[in-house]
Amino acid sequence: MRKIISSLIILVVSYTGISQDDTQDQPQKSNIQQYTPSKLVGEGQWDLKWFNNLYTETRSTFEDGRIPRATFFTSTVEVYTGVGENKRWNIGAIVEMRSNVINDRKALDVFKFDGDEGTARSGITSIAPSVKFVPFASESNFSIQSSFFIPLVDNETENGVFLDQKGYSWQNRFFYDYTFPSEKWQLFTELNSELHFGKAGESFANNSLTLAPGLFLSYFPSSKFTILGLIQHSQRLDLGNNFDQNYTAMGGGAKYQLTNALNLELLYTNFLTGSNTGLGQTFNLGLRGIF
Numbered sequence: 001m002r003k004i005i006s007s008l009i010i011l012v013v014s015y016t017g018i019s020q021d022d023t024q025d026q027p028q029k030s031n032i033q034q035y036t037p038s039k040l041v042g043e044g045q046w047d048l049k050w051f052n053n054l055y056t057e058t059r060s061t062f063e064d065g066r067i068p069r070a071t072f073f074t075s076t077v078e079v080y081t082g083v084g085e086n087k088r089w090n091i092g093a094i095v096e097m098r099s100n101v102i103n104d105r106k107a108l109d110v111f112k113f114d115g116d117e118g119t120a121r122s123g124i125t126s127i128a129p130s131v132k133f134v135p136f137a138s139e140s141n142f143s144i145q146s147s148f149f150i151p152l153v154d155n156e157t158e159n160g161v162f163l164d165q166k167g168y169s170w171q172n173r174f175f176y177d178y179t180f181p182s183e184k185w186q187l188f189t190e191l192n193s194e195l196h197f198g199k200a201g202e203s204f205a206n207n208s209l210t211l212a213p214g215l216f217l218s219y220f221p222s223s224k225f226t227i228l229g230l231i232q233h234s235q236r237l238d239l240g241n242n243f244d245q246n247y248t249a250m251g252g253g254a255k256y257q258l259t260n261a262l263n264l265e266l267l268y269t270n271f272l273t274g275s276n277t278g279l280g281q282t283f284n285l286g287l288r289g290i291f
Contacts, residue, residue, distance in 0.1 A: 038175040057280025068104035125164035167198030207240035224257035247274030
């Protein structure tokens with residue numbers, strides 16, 4: 001796992017140096033202004049994103065009061081390239097790696113990747129072929145990302161430690177953004193839908209549909225820096241597995257354009273309320289490069 005992460009850092013930094021040389025004489029909007037998740041890259045361009053989410057909880061709607069700390073770390077790599085001449089189609093793939101610890105272990109123990117029996121598990125858990133497209137030529141700010149997740153885990157839970165769901169997921173994310181005339185404010189909205197299916201009993205999520213709308217409001221003090229606030233809700237609908245779930249989270253963060261190609265993203269969210277879920281916090285770090 002450490003070797004994979006190190007290789008990704010080297011790859012991104014190497015491409016960043018090349019991209020700086022090619023674009024330094026071309027004044028334009030920064031990528032954090034121009035390339036929201038709604039926007040697609042052009043033919044021959046590459047969009048690489050490495051996003052890390054650490055969720056840790058000491059409260060749960062299943063029990064009253066404090067519970068032993070559990071921490072779940074997800075590292076996601078997304079790679080897309082543009083096809084066609086009109087920036088309406090991108091094809092790519094998504095890979096997810098996870099490391100989870102339970103039984104009141106420290107949150108940062110997820111980075112030990114130790115696989116301690118009864119308290120920890122880690123590994124590459126899913127891969128997804130993916131496509132992004134703009135359905136209406138007149139609405140370049142509206143796009144859809146469709147991905148089919150294939151599970152790579154043998155068992156969802158081993159020795160009481162959950163790693164990832166063992167089931168297929170068809171994910172469709174609907175993106176839309178609007179930049180206000182001043183170009184200081186930007187509104188981004190998302191509706192994430194995930195259809196989970198597989199053999200009954202193999203996963204808590206099989207035979208369910210998740211709908212998760214989100215709203216993000218960004219302010220740009222400068223073209224290279226933005227601060228943002230967000231609110232998200234997730235609702236799992238029972239399609240035969242007898243398990244409903246929901247939660248609402250709020251938070252904020254910032255993005256900074258490190259170079260012409262590479263930007264850094266920091267986010268924090270707090271789970272305010274929910275049903276059949278933990279009530280914890282997430283700490284997120286992302287790197288995105290467009291070359």
